[in-house]
Amino acid sequence: MANILVVDDEMGIRELLSEILGDEGHVVTTAENAQQAREFRQNGIPDLVLLDIWMPDTDGVTLLKEWQRDGLLTMPVIMMSGHATIDTAVEATRIGALNFLEKPIALQKLLKAVQQGLTQGPKASRPAVMYTQTAPAQTEHHEAIIAGNFNPVTVSETQHLASQPITAMSSDNLFSSSFGLPLREARDAFERAYFEYHLLRESGSMTRVAEKTGLERTHLYRKLKQLGVDPGKLAKKGG
Secondary structure, three states, X not given: OOEEEEEOOOHXXXXXXHHHHHHOOOEEEEEOXXXXXXXXXXXXXXXXXXXEOOOOOOOHHHHHHHHHHOOOOOOOEEEEEOOOOHHHHHHHXXXXXXXXXXXXXXXXXXHHHHHHHHHHOOOOOOOOOOOOOOXXXXXXXXXXXXXXXXXXXXXXXXXXXXXXXXXXOOHHHOEEXXXXXXXHHHHHHHHHHHHHHHHHHOOXXXXXXXXXXXXXHXXXXXXXXXXXXXXXXXXXXXX
């Protein structure tokens, strides 16, 4: 697992990269501009940075130059852009960027570049605690796995939980003292139970579930499909 900083002014790109890299087991922090990236770098050293070139306040190449000038370019940086020229890519590489990805970024190219960066990039110590700015739903998922040890629940157990008053629920229903599950399986199991719970509570209403979970409906549909959750079946049970 690595700490990865994603710097991009487009919210959709930040959310997509956070989801993909989070599914790979990494802890992702996002910054929407160069200033936020500067502040994050002052507080810790990420294992890898994905840096967009075109941003409204300061472009990625300029930020890369700043980090190099100030001795802060001690982590591998992968540049991203949908409009950069070959000269821009060459300049970024000359300054110290490890790689360059052209948008829209293909999934396999992204994962390969990240893996190469984490394997070949410079190693540096970092503070034990790093603050994050990930999407709320993803932050909750990561904190839930870290705070306790997950014990997967079945759909019937989730249905029972959904019928109980929220104030009567305890984290003991979801967590045990075992760290036996691999991180990916634990995260998927928690997310599955989390969405099944809300679907049952809201009688399968995707609109209300999207509001409760803080996700856009398109993102919610994609996440449910990925987890193998059938909203129709849960709606019938919830009803």
